[in-house]
Amino acid sequence: MNLFSEIRGLVLDALAQMQSDGALPEGLSFVNVAVEPPRDAAHGDMATNAAMVLAKPAKMKPRDIADVLAGKLATDERITSAEVAGPGFLNLRLAPAVWQGVLAAVLEKDTDYGRSAMGQGQKVNVEYVSANPTGPLHVGHTRGAVFGDALASLLAYSGHDVTREYYINDGGAQVDVLARSAYERYREANGLSPEIAEGLYPGDYLIPIGEALKEKYGDSLIDKPESEWLEELREFSTEAMMDLIRADLKALGVEMDVFFSEKSLYGTGRIEAALKSLTDKGLIYEGVLEPPKGKKPEDWEPREQTLFKSTEHGDDVDRPVKKSDGSWTYFAPDIAYHYDKVTRGFDALIDVFGADHGGYVKRMKAAVSALSDGTVSLDIKLTQLVKLWKNGEPFKMSKRAGNFVTLRDVVDQVGPDVTRFVMLTRKNDAPLDFDFDKVLEQSRENPVFYVQYAHARVMSVLRRAAEAGIAADDATLTEADLGKIDHASELTVAKKLAEWPRLVEIAARTNEPHRVAFYLYELAGDFHALWNKGNDETQLRFIQDGDVATSQSKIALARAVSVVISAGLGILGVTPAQEMR
Template sequence: MNLFSDIRDLVIDTLAAMQGAGELPEDLDFANVTVEPPRDPAHGDMATNAAMVLAKPAAMKPRDIAQVLAARLADDARITSAEVAGPGFLNLRLDAGVWQAILRAVLAEGADFGRSDLGAGKRVNVEYVSANPTGPLHVGHTRGAVFGDALASLLDFAGYDVTREYYINDGGAQVDTLARSVFERYREACGLEPEIADGLYPGDYLVPVGAALKAKYGESLLDKGEEDWLEELRDFATDAMMELIRADLKALGVEMDVFYSEKSLYGTGRIEAAIESLRDKGLIYRGTLEPPKGKMPEDWEPREQTLFRSTEHGDDLDRPIMKSDGGWTYFAPDVAYHFDKISRGFDALIDVFGADHGGYVKRMKAAVSALSDGKVPLDIKLTQLVKLWKNGEPFKMSKRAGNFVTLRDVVDQVGADVTRFHMLTRKNDAPLDFDFDKVTEQSKDNPVFYVQYAHARVCSVLRKAAEAGIDAADATLGDADLARLGHEAEMTVIRKLAEWPRLVDTAGRANEPHRVAFYLYELASEFHSLWNRGNDEPGLRFLQEGDPATSQSKMALARSVAVVISAGLGILGVTPAEEMR
């Protein structure tokens, strides 16, 4: 049940009736007509911009449209008043029965309340994390992992068929570096001094990999040259690192549907097929690029290269696809990988990249546009940096990692639930401060605590109701006399609950799961406000001594809050708290 969508449908139908009556011209586009909460709750329950957006194309005054629309809307039983405000905004107030129906819908639908058919079953691929398999995940990967996983859950809740995917970057030179680093740890396991030269990975996490290598080969590799062991160690080390990464993701509550290897693109004709597809479209050519920005012409040596004409699909400049020596550029396998996604039949693609990939956005979008003939949209979400703090100072780096703070460092300090929620308290493209002290403090200023506390308070009320012998089953509460709810503080909570389905649609359209975290905090805030008022006004308390009927009506509201909070936390990948400790 999406009340805002239902009232918008009413507005659109009413506008169509006005056209039929000659009160509005034909051929008007209603796409930009909205129904949403008013900025000031004192103005009403909902507001529509219909008259404002239709005035110019209709060649009419906004207030003239609004007054006719208001009169017609007032005939609907759900609308108690429709008032024209300002130049032509229309504020609506709804009948009490409409709000009672919201609670009944929440209790009847349970965790499915707010689910949307926005996606209509379309297949969407969400690729996230995709860290180089050269070590444990660091805190930057943590934010991308949480964001991508929550986005995938949000889209699933909004009606999409979602595939969660990890792209293993195991085809580049960094994996050779990993193999050489592991060989030094293998030498260490054999009793020799490791030579961790500049450019190798120094982290202690490779020590057990070296020991495992010795267990498999003994000391037989010591006398062999790199050409004899490099390829074998590439695979061995990559498998070990991916096992570590999978364990890190599991600790964070992230499970992938697909792990796709970059290496599988080489020697299989997949890169060649992708480039040939672009060539068939006339988008591959031999040419010379202009000198990069910041370089003087005398420093620039023009070289003829094989280029992708990405400027025809929105990029700033064409991109090299093959090196002058005939080898592929790093961009080529990424093109082939996305061509493979398109070939798998996805209707939309989403890539979650780190902040350092900002310059990669246009070229990748251009490639997908070209490969799919503009039929498959690609949305690239960048996650900005995370700054860690503890005791008022920057959090020290992990010795085990060598040069960065790991995902496990964070999860071990505060837990997966706190980590996940807090990573979504800012929009993905905004920097995020993660203060280990603040994310665990029990105060209103800590969003994850405040939301969890609201859920725990509801659970506490339900336990007390059971002790008092009051039936608080959802089916029973759904049949309660909800007309007993009428205080403005109670209605404020109900109105916020009614926004949940709309929020799911809005967040799903924008690919912005942080909106869910924001909404949950707002809902928790309204609930806590109602709870605290009950301290001074006994009539607002959820359990009314000697009055089980009124208690059930109030518990219907409280239970509805818990249902929506639980659903929202489920999208974020956070377990609702039943009690606070």
């Protein structure tokens, strides 16, 4: 049930009737007609822009359209008033029975209330985290992991067929550095002093890998030339690091469907196949790039390279895919990787990158556009930096990691639920302050607590009902007399519940899971306000002494709140609190 869609359908029917009556010309497009909450709740329950968007193509005054439309809508029993405001906006007020019907729908559908078929089974690949397998995940990866995972859940909830994917960057020079670093820890495990030269990874997380290498090889690799152990240690260390990364992700509640190895693209013809696809379309050529705009490096010289005509697909400049020495640029395997996604039959691709990849967006979009002939969309979401605070000061770096705060540092401090919710309290492209003290506060200023407290309060109502002998199972509450829910504060909560299906579709359409966290905070605020009013006005309390029927109707309202909070937290990957201690 999407009440806003239903009322929009009512508006469209009224507009069609106006065309039949000759009050509107034929041939108008209603695609931009919207029904949404008004900016000011005092103006009504819903508002439509129908008259405003149709005035110009109809060659009519907005208010003339709005006046006739208002009359048509007012005849429907769901509409108690339709008022024209300003130049032609139409504000609608709905009958209490409509909002009571929302509660019934929530109780009937449970956490499927708000679930949408909007995606129509569209196959979507969401790639996120994709950190180099050279160390533990840090706090920046944590934000990307939470964002990507919540986005994947949101898209699945809205009817998409979602694949969660991690791209293992194991094809570059950084894994050689990892192998050399692990070798020093292997020497250390054999009683020698490790030589952690500049450029190697210094973190203590490599100590267990060194010990594992000793267990496997004993001292047989000591003093052997690098050429005899580098490749094998690359594979051993990479797999060990991926085991660590998988464990860190699991601690955060993140599980991937696919782990794709960059290394699998090299020497297998897959890069060549992707570039042949572009060559066949006339998009690969030999040429010389201009020097960077605004400055010309002293060591710059014109060199012929193999280039991709990315400018034909929206990029600022063409991009090299092969260097003058014949080796691939870093862009070439990325093109091949996305070509693989396209050939796997995905309808849409989403990449979640760190903020430092901003310059990479246009070239990758151009590549996917070219590879798919514009049939597959690519949305790249950048996650901004996270600043960590504790005791009023920046949180110190992890000794275990060597030079950064790890995902495990954060999860061990506050738990996965708090970590995930807080990471979604800002839009992905906005900086985020993560204060370890504040995220554990029990106050309205802490959104995690505020939402969880609302759910816990509902659970306490259900426990009290059981103690009082009041049947409050979902089947019973669904049959309750919801007509007793008629106080303004109660209807405010019901109206917020009605927004949930609309919110899900908007958040999914824009790939913005933070909207779910924002909505849950607002819903919790309306529920807490009703709860607090019940402290002064006994008729608003959820348990009415001696009146089982009224109690059940009010408990039904509370239960509906917990259902939607559970659904929203489920999308965010957070477990609803049963009680607060």
